[in-house]
Amino acid sequence: MNFLTCFLFLLVISLLSFIISYLLLSSYYRSKLAELLKKFSKISSSVEMDKILPQIVDVVSEVLRPIRCSLMLIYDNGELRIKAGKNICVTVVRGLRLKPGEGVAGRALETGLPVMVRDVSTSEYYYKLFSPEVKPLRKEALIAVPLKFQDKNYGVLNLHFKIIKKFPRSRFEGLILSIIAEQTSAAIHRCYTFYAVVSDSMTKLYNHDYIIKRLQEEIVLANKFNTKLSLVMFDIDHFKQINDKYGHQVGDLVITTISEVIRDNVRITDIAGRYGGEEFCLILPHTSLRQAVIVAERLRQEVCSRKFFTSNGEITVTCSFGVKEFSGETFDELISKTDELLYRAKSLGRNRVCY
Secondary structure, eight states, X not given: OOHHHHHHHHHHHHHHHHHHHHHHSOHHHHHHHHHHHHHHHHHTTOOOHHHHHHHHHHHHHHHHOOSEEEEEEEOTTSOEEEEEXXXXXXXXXXXXXXXXXXXXXXXXXXXXXXXXXSOGGGOSSSOOSSOTTTSOOOOEEEEEEEEEETTEEEEEEEEEEXXXXXXXXXXXXXXXXXXXXXXXXXXXXXXXXHHHHHBOXXXXXXXXXXXXXXXXXXXXXXXXXXXXXXXXXXXXXXXXXXXXXXXXXXXXXXXXXXXXXXXXXXXXXSEEEEEETTEEEEEEEXXXXXXXXXXXXXXXXXXXXXXXXXXXXXXXXXXXXXXXXXXXXXXXXXXXXXXXXXXXXXXXXXXXXXX
């Protein structure tokens, strides 16, 4: 049997298997499956992570009806962190970090298989971010599904259900869950492929050209729908002196560390980029000036808390921030006014947020 015959034979078997499985589905699950594929077909048109992950979470919530869900991605250090979720508290989103094998999600990542826990409040595997005195665990069932595309691990999808609800109740729900995992993994793969093109190689943040493009788009959307939009621009204080005194390797370490701080402290819907050199930019859709100032202040404090070890001893670094809420300006005016606020922060002594 030659290769072409084998290929055609396998193709026919696959098609027959799919047709038979589809015909066996009840009308309810056929409609669910059709609904799911329709929703994912709309999502597939996007390749931008900040747009696509919240949409995936919404689709999962609508189709499977969990009481809460989260989508965790693998970071460069191998840790799992929540990048999008529904009914998940902010403290958990920022604080939960799991290594492979740690917690239920970590076990799913390590084994490559879904992991089910009937009651997380009594599970020895469930990772407890808070002590019971601070926040007692809810009685919930949990299923963690690994997200994998072409032998590449991308993360884990976590679904919480009430204990009284058995999930999956049938092989049909199991099929729907597997399709969600496949579609989500493929969507994330597309995002990472696109991100490799539009990201800065050193910081792993968006590059200058992409930041400009997205800010122009967000201004159009804010005008069209009358929504809030804020811009944050900041740079590293006395960066030239750091390079001159401690060398460019330390300067590069400072830039990459601050980039990590940014990635750890922004929402999935925020657009963070390296504007140029030691200057960074945050585009914050649906964010008021007050909320943007809180984000900038949190970043400022996080940067101040980092220590850098050099051949001349330990040093700390500070940043100066300019924050502006969009109020009908043109693209150039918004950039210019935010930049003026950044330089005001520098003229007032640096290491501060001006707005």
